[in-house]
Amino acid sequence: MVPMPFRDRSAGRAPAAHSWAWAFAMLGSVLLLVAVYGVFVTTSTGQLAEHVAVQAAETRLQSLRGPGLAVLRWLPQIVGALAVATFLVVTVWRRRWLASLIAVAVFGAANVTTQLLKNVLLVRPELDNGVPYLTGNSLPSGHTTFAAAAAVAVFLVVAPRWRPATAALGAVFATAVGAGAFIETWHRPADMVAAYLVAAFWGLVGGYAILRTGAEWNTVAWRQHDPSPAGSPLWEVALWLGGLALTAGVWLSYEMVGGLDALSADRPWNSGWHYLGGLLASTGPGLLVFAALATFFRLEVGRAPALTLPGATARVET
Numbered sequence: 001m002v003p004m005p006f007r008d009r010s011a012g013r014a015p016a017a018h019s020w021a022w023a024f025a026m027l028g029s030v031l032l033l034v035a036v037y038g039v040f041v042t043t044s045t046g047q048l049a050e051h052v053a054v055q056a057a058e059t060r061l062q063s064l065r066g067p068g069l070a071v072l073r074w075l076p077q078i079v080g081a082l083a084v085a086t087f088l089v090v091t092v093w094r095r096r097w098l099a100s101l102i103a104v105a106v107f108g109a110a111n112v113t114t115q116l117l118k119n120v121l122l123v124r125p126e127l128d129n130g131v132p133y134l135t136g137n138s139l140p141s142g143h144t145t146f147a148a149a150a151a152v153a154v155f156l157v158v159a160p161r162w163r164p165a166t167a168a169l170g171a172v173f174a175t176a177v178g179a180g181a182f183i184e185t186w187h188r189p190a191d192m193v194a195a196y197l198v199a200a201f202w203g204l205v206g207g208y209a210i211l212r213t214g215a216e217w218n219t220v221a222w223r224q225h226d227p228s229p230a231g232s233p234l235w236e237v238a239l240w241l242g243g244l245a246l247t248a249g250v251w252l253s254y255e256m257v258g259g260l261d262a263l264s265a266d267r268p269w270n271s272g273w274h275y276l277g278g279l280l281a282s283t284g285p286g287l288l289v290f291a292a293l294a295t296f297f298r299l300e301v302g303r304a305p306a307l308t309l310p311g312a313t314a315r316v317e318t
Contacts, residue, residue, distance in 0.1 A: 012302075012303050012304055012305030013302055013303040014212075014215060014219075014302050015211035015212065015214075015215050015218040015219060015300065015301055015302035016207075016208050016211035016212050016218075016300050016302075017300070017302075018300065019208075021296075021300065022204060022207075022208045022300070025204050025292075025296060026201055026204045026205065029197050029200045029201040029204065030197075030201060032197055033140075033194050033197040033198065033201075036139075036190050036193050036194050036197070037122060037139060037190075037194065039190075040139075040188070040189075040190035041122070041124050041125075041137065041139055041190065042124075042125055044127050044128075044129040045260055045263065046190070047127060047129060047131045048129055048130075048131060048263040048264070048265060049254070049260065049263060050188040050189055050190060050278070051131045051132075051265055052263060052265075052271070052274045053182075053188070053189060053274045053275065053277055053278025053281070054182075054185055054188055054278065055270065055274075056270050056271050056272070056274040056275035056278065057182060057183060057185050057275055057278060057279075058185050059270040059275075060183075060270075060275060061183065061184065061185055073180075073184065075176060075177055075180045076143045076146055076147055076177050076180070079147045079150065079151075079173045079174070079176065079177055080146060080147065080150055082173065083147075083150030083151060083153065083154055083170075083173070084150065086154050087100070087103070087150075087153055087154050087157065090154065090157050090158055091157060094157070094159070094217075096157055096214065096217065098210075098213055098214065099156065099157050099210045099213070099214050100157055102156070102206045102209050102210050102213075103152075103153040103154075103156040103157050103206060103210070104153065105206065106149065106152060106153055106156065106202045106203060106205065106206035107149045107150060107152075107153045109202045109205075110145055110148075110149035110152070110198050110199045110201075110202040110203075111142070111145055111146060111149060113145075113198050113201075113202065114140045114141075114142055114145040114195060114198050115142065117139070117140055117194075117198070118137060118138065118139060118140060118142070119137075122137050122139060123136075123137055124136050124137035124138075124139075129265060130264070130265030130266060131265050138187055138188065138191050139188070139190055139191045139194045140191055140192075140194035140195040140197075140198050141178070141181050141186070141187040141191040141192050141194070141195040142195075143177055143180075143181050143186065143187070143195075144174065144177050144178045144181055144187070144191070144192045144195035144196070144286075145195040145198055145199060146177075147173060147174045147176075147177035147178075148170075148174040148177075148178075148195055148196050148198075148199035148200075148286065148289075149198075149199040149202065149203075151166075151169075151170025151171070151173055151174045151199075151290075152170065152199050152200070152202070152203035152206075152293070154166055154170060155167055155170055155203065155290075155293065155297075156203065156206055156207055156210055157210075159217055159218075160218060160220055160231075160297070160298070160301045161220070161228060161230060161231040162230045162231070163294060163297055163298065164230065164231055164232060164233065164235035164236055164294050164298070165229070165230035165231070165232075165235050166230075167235065167236070167239065167290045167291070167293055167294035168235040168236075168238060168239055168290070168294075170290060171239060171286055171287050171289075171290035171291075174196065174199075174286055174290070175192075175282070175283040175286040175287060178192035178195070178196075178282045178283055178286055179279055179282050179283050181282070182278055182279055182282040183279070187282075188278075189278045189281035189282045190281070192281075192282045192283075192285075192286065193281070193282075193285045193286075196285060196286045196289040196290075197289065199289075200289045200292070200293060203293060204293075204296075207293075207297060211297075211300065211301070211302070215302055218301055218302050219301065219302030219303065219304050220301055220302070220303065220304065221303075221304050235294065236291060236294050236295055236298070239287050239288075239290055239291035239294060240288070240291045240295075242284075242287050243284050243285065243286075243287030243288035243289075243291055244284075244288070245284070246280045246283055246284025246287060247280070247281075247284035247285055247288060248284075249276070249277075249280045249284065250277045250280045250281045250284065253273045253274065253276045253277030253280065254273070254274070254277050256273045257271050257273045257274065
């Protein structure tokens, strides 16, 4: 007897089916950005924590010369050029014109948002804590927003099977720019964290539109095994573990030199622990942001209904 066709228990699911989850994720990124601004820009303790890290970075920058310094200064342009080249290759190869247009809009909106926040909406108060006022508010970082938004744009236009690896590589490039901005003392660590969150917010906005308008290439088969290295869950695992470890290292670095109780602007700081803490704060949260994007997009990708013989898989674009 010929067996009857087997129907998977699931009837399938459209991409970005849970609009409430997207709205919640967008709101979460905004609230996190507000919290970062509130803690590190408007409070005395937050300003002091970043001040000692930047002072330690200034001490080490004085000894940095030659090719290493040149690479740091050109890093945003290098990352931007690589992202643009990758974006164009994917666009021409896959011909996802609408998705590419949305991704370009995401990149532009993220950079405009950063400039509005930094120069118009957000104000850095001058507190009586000994921290020099310098040039006022610098949150979010423009350089880091540029790099993170470029990485997010590429992430949006690739197929679901490529997103885990793309998120990991994008996180590396974006946080490298964040680290460079701190080492060069262009920005305080919280400026980079805010930049990652701005890019994430617009990535979610654009991602919702892309998944809704490109269902045919944002749908995968139920229980489909992806043998390619790019789709391995290890990329997400590495991002989560790396981000958590680096972010936890910020607290540990400060604890090694007395914690928050030891913070003061009365004397020059050149502590290696504070320098490490600032460097980790400039990078760890970025890994977590890209980890969250990778995980969220994987959960919200469409699922094709299975109406096949046992052992068969639905055919969807990869």
